[in-house]
Structures are given as structure tokens and as C-alpha cells.
Amino acid sequence: MPPLPAAAVERLTRFQAEIEQLAGTMVGYPCSQDFDYPEITPFLQFSLNNVGDPFAESIYRENSYAFEREVVAFFQKHLRAGTGDTWGYVTSGGTEGNMYGLYLAREVYPDGVVYYSEHTHYSAAKIVRVLGARSIMIRGRSDGEIDYDDLYETLKLRRDVPPILLVNVGTTMHGAIDDLPRLRAILKDLAITRFYIHVDAALSGMILPWVDDPQSFGFDAGIDSVAVSGHKFIGSPMPCGVALARRRHVDRVARSVEYVGCMDTTISGSRNALTPLILWSAIQRWGEEGFRRRVRYCLDMADYAIAQFKAHGVEAWRHKNSVTVVFPRPDDGVIAHWQMAPSRDIAHLMTMAHVTRDMIDHLGIEDAVEIRMEEGRIVLCAPEPEARPVARRKMSVEEAAERGIEKYRRTLEVLGGVVREDEA
Amino acid sequence: MPPLPAAAVERLTRFQAEIEQLAGTMVGYPCSQDFDYPEITPFLQFSLNNVGDPFAESIYRENSYAFEREVVAFFQKHLRAGTGDTWGYVTSGGTEGNMYGLYLAREVYPDGVVYYSEHTHYSAAKIVRVLGARSIMIRGRSDGEIDYDDLYETLKLRRDVPPILLVNVGTTMHGAIDDLPRLRAILKDLAITRFYIHVDAALSGMILPWVDDPQSFGFDAGIDSVAVSGHKFIGSPMPCGVALARRRHVDRVARSVEYVGCMDTTISGSRNALTPLILWSAIQRWGEEGFRRRVRYCLDMADYAIAQFKAHGVEAWRHKNSVTVVFPRPDDGVIAHWQMAPSRDIAHLMTMAHVTRDMIDHLGIEDAVEIRMEEGRIVLCAPEPEARPVARRKMSVEEAAERGIEKYRRTLEVLGGVVREDEA
Numbered sequence: 007m008p009p010l011p012a013a014a015v016e017r018l019t020r021f022q023a024e025i026e027q028l029a030g031t032m033v034g035y036p037c038s039q040d041f042d043y044p045e046i047t048p049f050l051q052f053s054l055n056n057v058g059d060p061f062a063e064s065i066y067r068e069n070s071y072a073f074e075r076e077v078v079a080f081f082q083k084h085l086r087a088g089t090g091d092t093w094g095y096v097t098s099g100g101t102e103g104n105m106y107g108l109y110l111a112r113e114v115y116p117d118g119v120v121y122y123s124e125h126t127h128y129s130a131a132k133i134v135r136v137l138g139a140r141s142i143m144i145r146g147r148s149d150g151e152i153d154y155d156d157l158y159e160t161l162k163l164r165r166d167v168p169p170i171l172l173v174n175v176g177t178t179m180h181g182a183i184d185d186l187p188r189l190r191a192i193l194k195d196l197a198i199t200r201f202y203i204h205v206d207a208a209l210s211g212m213i214l215p216w217v218d219d220p221q222s223f224g225f226d227a228g229i230d231s232v233a234v235s236g237h238k239f240i241g242s243p244m245p246c247g248v249a250l251a252r253r254r255h256v257d258r259v260a261r262s263v264e265y266v267g268c269m270d271t272t273i274s275g276s277r278n279a280l281t282p283l284i285l286w287s288a289i290q291r292w293g294e295e296g297f298r299r300r301v302r303y304c305l306d307m308a309d310y311a312i313a314q315f316k317a318h319g320v321e322a323w324r325h326k327n328s329v330t331v332v333f334p335r336p337d338d339g340v341i342a343h344w345q346m347a348p349s350r351d352i353a354h355l356m357t358m359a360h361v362t363r364d365m366i367d368h369l370g371i372e373d374a375v376e377i378r379m380e381e382g383r384i385v386l387c388a389p390e391p392e393a394r395p396v397a398r399r400k401m402s403v404e405e406a407a408e409r410g411i412e413k414y415r416r417t418l419e420v421l422g423g424v425v426r427e428d429e430a
Numbered sequence: 431m432p433p434l435p436a437a438a439v440e441r442l443t444r445f446q447a448e449i450e451q452l453a454g455t456m457v458g459y460p461c462s463q464d465f466d467y468p469e470i471t472p473f474l475q476f477s478l479n480n481v482g483d484p485f486a487e488s489i490y491r492e493n494s495y496a497f498e499r500e501v502v503a504f505f506q507k508h509l510r511a512g513t514g515d516t517w518g519y520v521t522s523g524g525t526e527g528n529m530y531g532l533y534l535a536r537e538v539y540p541d542g543v544v545y546y547s548e549h550t551h552y553s554a555a556k557i558v559r560v561l562g563a564r565s566i567m568i569r570g571r572s573d574g575e576i577d578y579d580d581l582y583e584t585l586k587l588r589r590d591v592p593p594i595l596l597v598n599v600g601t602t603m604h605g606a607i608d609d610l611p612r613l614r615a616i617l618k619d620l621a622i623t624r625f626y627i628h629v630d631a632a633l634s635g636m637i638l639p640w641v642d643d644p645q646s647f648g649f650d651a652g653i654d655s656v657a658v659s660g661h662k663f664i665g666s667p668m669p670c671g672v673a674l675a676r677r678r679h680v681d682r683v684a685r686s687v688e689y690v691g692c693m694d695t696t697i698s699g700s701r702n703a704l705t706p707l708i709l710w711s712a713i714q715r716w717g718e719e720g721f722r723r724r725v726r727y728c729l730d731m732a733d734y735a736i737a738q739f740k741a742h743g744v745e746a747w748r749h750k751n752s753v754t755v756v757f758p759r760p761d762d763g764v765i766a767h768w769q770m771a772p773s774r775d776i777a778h779l780m781t782m783a784h785v786t787r788d789m790i791d792h793l794g795i796e797d798a799v800e801i802r803m804e805e806g807r808i809v810l811c812a813p814e815p816e817a818r819p820v821a822r823r824k825m826s827v828e829e830a831a832e833r834g835i836e837k838y839r840r841t842l843e844v845l846g847g848v849v850r851e852d853e854a
Contacts, residue, residue: 007466007715014714018469018707021494025476028491035490037477042431045442047471050667052449053461065771066459067452070445098522101699109560129699135686136533136697138562237700243474244668245700262559273560275525275553276661276669278702283442290438291431347489 032360034346034353036209036330038241039360043287046280054279058270060095074282080289081248084215085207085232086224093256095272096236096282099245100208103233105133106249106273107204108170110231112139113259114202115168121160122172123152125179127206130172139170150180150325158192168200169193175223175232176210179349181330183210186222186229205232208247209356210328212239216294216301217327230255236281239301240288241359246281300359304329307357311366329357456784458770458777460633460754462665463784467711470704478703482694484519498706504713505672508639509631509656510648517680519696520660520706523669524632527657529557530673530697531628532594534655536563537683538626539592545584546596547576549603551630554596563594574604574749582616592624593617599647599656600634603773605754607634610646610653629656632671633780634752636663640718640725641751654679660705663725664712665783670705724783728753731781735790753781 010018029039057066060074078094097103104127111118120141122130134141142160145153152174161169173184186203193201205211207223211234214220224232231251236242260271292300308324311331315322322333335353340346346353355361434442453463481490484498502518521527528551535542544565546554558565566584569577576598585593597608610627617625629635631647635658638644648656655675660666684695716724732748735755739746746757759777764770770777779785 007464008717008720010469010711010715014711015469018711021497022472025473025478025492029476032477032492035477037479039477040431042475045434045439046474048446049449050468050470051466052453052667053456053459053463053661053665054449054667055461055661055669065765065769067769068449068456073445098698098702099700101697105560112562129694132694132697132699136529136561138536235700237477237479241477243476243478244702244704245479245698270553270556273525273556274522274669275556276523276659278522278668280668287434287438287442291434293432296432341489345489345491 028345031344033344033355033357033365034341036238036356036358038239038358040358041241041243041288043243043284045287046283049280049283056096056277056279056282058272058275058277060282061093068279070279070282070286073286074279077282077285077289078248078250081234081250084224085211085234085250086226087250088225091253092225092250093253093271094248094250096277096285097233097247097249097272098274098278098281099237099247100127100206100233100235101129101133102273103235103247103249104130104172104204104206105136107231107233107251108133108137108139108172109273110251110255110259111170111202111204112137113262114230114255115170115200118168118170118202119164120170120172121157123157123174123177123184125150125152125177125182126172126174127178127208130206140167146177147182150174150177150182152184152189154185154188154192157189158196161192161196161198165196165198168202169198170202170204173203173205173229175205175207175214175221176328176330178208178347179330179352179354180332181210181325181328181354183221183223183325183327186227190228203229203231205229207232208235209238209330211235212297213301213304213329214327216298217305220327225250225252236285236288239358240285242281242284242288244278244281244284246278246285248285304357304359304361307361307363307366310363311355311357314366330354331357452769455768457768457779457781457789458765460662460780460782462663462782464782465665465667465712467667467708469711470707473704473707480520480701480703480706482696482699482701484706485517492703494703494706494710497710498703501706501709501713502672502674505658505674508648509635509658509674510650511674512649515677516649516674517677517695518672518674520701520709521657521671521673521696522698522702522705523661523671524551524630524657524659525553525557526697527659527671527673528553528596528628528630529560531655531657531675532557532561532563532596533697534675534679534683535594535626535628536561537686538654538679539594539624542592542594542626543588544594544596545581547581547598547601547608549574549576549601549606550596550598551602551632554630564591570601571606574598574601574606576608576613578609578612578616581613582620585616585620585622589620589622592626593622594626594628597627597629597653599629599631599638599645600752600754602632602771603754603776603778604756605634605749605752605778607645607647607749607751610651614652627653627655629653631656632659633662633754635659636721637725637728637753638751640722641729644751649674649676660709660712663782664709666705666708666712668702668705668708670702670709672709728781728783728785731785731787731790734787735779735781738790754778755781 052068054068055066056069057064060071074096082092120134120139121144123144123146125146145156147153175183214223234248236246308329308331312322315333320333322331324331332352332354335348335351341348476492478492479490480493481488484495498520506516544558544563545568547568547570549570569580571577599607638647658672660670680695732753732755736746739757744757746755748755756776756778759772759775765772
């Protein structure tokens, strides 16, 4: 292969420096960054490919099926699936896992209607659209759980079609867990016996197995399928996840696609074979006790963050067993700097395993920009002792350069702080 | 992160050795193996994620959008899309790209019927099923192209619904290219003006731009969307690809998902950010002239293989501009050893960039197993000078061990050659 031209090397080097810097301000997304998998590097020289079903044999033998099967078994155990009762595979991320679950659901109940709360991840709407399924969005409570009364009333009106419940075990914004026993009680109360429950447990699916008093979340709670992310709690250099589903549903779909000449029960077909190796490595490295310790750290850190927020008069809170700390929406500059995903009047931070007390204490005192908690909210300030807010004043490119804050260009652009080059 | 336990290190080391060995016998799949991207390694320590649309801005700033946009631009240019006329993104592989194209098609023509030939990759049936689209499979010619007459007659019977043509630019088995001008002539002849053409150009989409006399394959041939793989002709340690589509179709879908609160026009949502870096690197390394040189090498090697086959009385052939060499189905042992994907009475090898004259000359003389072309087909032989075929006799585990052919266990298992441990 020809060498990489010098300009390309330089470009990648600069990119690496940028990313290194950004990694220090990652508190707004549920991606653990405390990982390092040097053992994966040697496999970058092969055309690995986990084509199709990891439990079948493939003529394409450069695969990591054996590792993938062990990863699936680990998730099956901790998501409380009975032996032999479920099937699964490593996906390219949460969306594929949720699409897989809802695809099975639609095959089982072609006339089914998908119900999901307004707090569900935005991709649900896209998936439902791709699948061409009918759906109804249910109101959400202000704490992030589904509005059980609204669900009850809505189901009551359409008892002629089987409901497909998309349940959140950890909503994106609030870390809220929909109450599975309560949802099942609603179905029972309405005498609905034909239903399907898919759980989006992207983040919490790898937290709840390691706490002492988990909410209901697994197959023992009567669910039909679940999607858990691998790049969230566990941490991975690329998005990945695990999809699990009751074997009887999978077999049904397998038969129908086999009928049209396709033996592949996965969504993707050609699949990344490195992500199973990564998840396998993480499992080997942490082990059950390690994951338990790590969850304890994250929950302690969440409590610490809440205490710090409150000490500054900022109303912060979290759900039980959740690392998602919710607080009033701060300045846009803070949001941009800390890569926070706000929603209307709230924002959140996730105390993932790489988040330290130091990061929380400061929420970002840097060379040139200081982010402070004051007056009940978080503001972006100039670094002078008097902490003069810069959020609403313009700053010239020269001034920015002088302060060495070129690297905060985007943060400040969001604020309308830095003027464009041509205005300088 | 805790260290990797010794047993896990050993397991991965063994796996690496296995894969190294397999890589030497990879002639049956269209995956180039002559790549090496050490520049990607440093990025394995970050939580990179190209969430959603690479042309939008994301709060998740640990992304490689800038590189992805350049990759998309490169594919746009060589797939002959007018400036600004198409949109695209880096997918997790061919299936996602084809799903994306057919999803757009179904959104544009909800009452449309998908037509595809029986030589289309098996995943088409799965995609159509996931999308809940109506479809009709059209007969294929024995050389792999669609049967144009069957298509004509079938379309003629259903002129009331818009056809969605899934066209192969390089079929999986024969490397056949459906004739786009002829397909358009059929539509014109039937006065069908509402139609959609999606092209699966998994392999050939990165071959045809580099030959002197390409068949019609790009946007200049009036197509609406296309999927090209990245791990095939270019080569990548994980499956990836590029999906391109006419912007007017994408905008339409964007509006409809935006209406339901989703700003993401990709299928996956959270997306691998390393694969855009890999494709970008490959483009930097090879450049247009390098790709042209590489295609010339592959086509020459295909001709060389055909000549060698013919010299041994094996009837082999290929389509114009194709690296897929088709020949009569050999012994199962040969198929397993060389990781060939046979179909009924034929098999093929792909002269990808890593395939050498030496590999073709021998089609596998190894320490213990020799694969020979004789009597008009390929057979697996013992290595003795008299080339006694072992294909149909049993071999004990002891004999296998003595010959050091434990590593060919699977090859021989397929032959019924090696008896199981308990029989030894």
C-alpha cells in the first residue's frame, strides 16, 4: 500500500490533538472514556467480518463468532434470560438493536401498534418509519417516565390491535426507567394477552445488573427483546451494542426470511468483528466484580455532583440507580464547551467512569474560559478574578488569539462571542 | 482499566495466529487484504462517534465528520453525481446502504413495488421484508444479468404502480452488471415515468471509475441512489460503505422525520467514526492513479487465473471489467479451504489486490494438503507425488497430527476426512 502523504499525516495529527482536547470535556454523553484496548490493534490488519448469525457457521472464516457468542452469553446472563430461551448478536449500536426488536415485534404482530413515550430517544420515530409500523406517542411525565394514565387510556381505546410497547430502561434525557411491572399490570387490567415488549436499555442495561436494588429490567420481567449499547457504560472506540430477543420470535423471522432464500437473521449482514472482540476484552478485564465497582464509582460521583450543584444553589437531581444528573439548562456556551445535549429548560451530565471530582468541582476552569456555577445556574465567564461574564459580549479574533482561546472558537461562536475572520 | 488476564491474552494470541493463517487462503470473497492503516490506531483510545448527518453540526464533537464529508465527495465525483445534486454518508456496510436506498424509494413511492433479479444478494429479500415493501423477484440469465424480457413482461402487467428497480452493478456470484440504458429503455417503452432506480454497486462501484471503458453505473445513467462497499475493493478491517442518493429524495425523508422530531437522516444514528478515517486514508494513499493501477493489476490477475484454469481444462470466465472469475463448482474441501462461496454448480474466485500469481498457480499447495486442477475440475489431494485424492477417504486424527494438518481440520471435516476425537 502506498505511504500516507505528509499532508495527510499532518491532518490526522492535528485531528488527534483536537480529539484529545475534546475528550477532556466530555460529561454530556453517556460514553465511558476510561478504556484502552491495545489488544485489538493487531486485528486491524485483517478483513474480519462476522457475516450474519454468529451461532451459524460461515464459509467466511475470518470472523470472531466464538468471541461474539461469549459476549452474547454474558449479556443473556445479566439480562436474566433463561438458558436457551433467547438469541442475540452484537449490533452496530442502539439504533440497530431497537430496530431489530421492533422488526421482530412487527413480524409477530403485523397489525400491531408501537407505543412509546415522548421521552424515548428520537431514533424510535425513525425506526418506526423505516419499518412502516403504526405508532402512537404517549405523554411523558416531567421526571422522564411514561405517563401511565395516558398509556392506559390510549390502550383502552384500541384493544382490537396488539400493542408493541417500546419501554425505556433509562431515558436519554432523565435516565428514567419505565416501570415494567406497572406496564404489565395495565395490560393485565385491560385483558390484553397479545402484546410485545421491547426494552431500550442502551445505558442502564449495563448498570442495573451491578446494583443491589435494581428496578425491573430484564427477561425475568417478561420482556420480549432488549437493546443495550456497548459504547456507553462499557466504553468502546466505536459504537456497538447487543440485541437479545426471545428465541421463538427470532425463529419465526428466520423461517420467513429463509423462505425467501436468506439464512441471515441479523439486520446488518456483514458485521463488524472487532466490536465483539472489544466487548469480550472489556468483560475479561472488568469481570463482574469490576463492573460492580465501576457502577458504584459512577453513582457516588453522581451524588457528589448533585451535592456540588446544590451547594451552589443549582437544583440538580437524579433517578435511583442512574448516573444521569439533571439540572436547569445553563448558558449555551457551557453546553457547547461540555458537549451537553440540552432539552428545553433542562440539561444533564452523566458521571461516566472517566468523570472525576476535579471535572465536577470546576465544571471547567480552563486557561482562558471559566465556567462557574452561580446565581442558581451555570454561566461562562472570563477568567478574571471578578468573573465577568463574557457570554453576552463580542470578542475579537485578536483578543481570542491573545488569550490563546482559538481552541474555544466553537464554544464562543455558539455564544456569538468570537467574530468571524472577515470581521476582524 | 484492569489488565487483560493472561488466559485472555493467550486466547487472543491464538486467535490472531488462526486469522493470520486464514488470510493466506482468502480468494473467495471480494475483500482486498493488501491494506495497512497504522494511522488509525491512535484513534482507538477515543469515544469517536459520527452521530447522524455528517453535513450537520453535532454537539457530540468527538466526530470525524470533516473526513467523512471528503470521503462522500470523492465517491460523488467518481459515481458521477452533479455538484450539490446528491447527499451521502459512510454506512456500516452494503446492507445499510441498500436499505437506505430502498427506504428512500419506498418513501418516495409508498405504493411502489421493488423488482430485483434472482442473482441479487440475499440481503435484498431481508431488506424488503424489514421495510415492509412489496417486491417481485425477476428471473436471472445464466450469466448473472437480469432477464430483461421477464422484467419487461412483469412491468407491463403492473403499470399502475411505480417500479423501484434494484439494479446490480456487479452481482455477488457472477460479477454481472445489469444494463442500465436497457433498463431505462424498458421503462420508456412502457411509458413509465414514475420510477426509482437504486444500484447495488458493492464491489464494482469502486472498480468501474478506474477502467477505460466502463459500463453505465453512476448518477449520469439516471440512477436515484447507490450503495458501494468500503471493505471490498478499497479494503478495511471492518465492514463499511458509502450510500449516496439524490438530494431531493433525502430532503423529502428529512422533512418527514423532522416532523416527528428526528433530525437524523441516516439509518444508524450513532455511527462508526473510524471507518470514514480509514476510507479517507485509503483515498490519500492510493489517489486516483493508484486506484487505476490497482484495478489494472486485479483485472490482469483475473485474466491470468482464467488462462491457468483453461490450461488445466477448467472452463473459467469473467464479465468485462470484473475481477470475479467463475468456474465449475470444485470439491467441498477446496471450497472450505479457499473460503469460496459456491452457488449450485458454480463457484468463483475474486482476484482482489492481495491475490498473487503464486496463489493462483497453486490454488493451494500447502505442507499437507494440495489442491490441484485436474480432469476439468479442482480436487483436494494428499501431497504425495502421485497426488492421490484424499477427498473421499477417511483420515485418522493420528494421521492428521502426524502430517501436521491439525490446522486443516475444518477443511478436512468438510470432506469427512478427519474423524472426530472420540472415534480416534
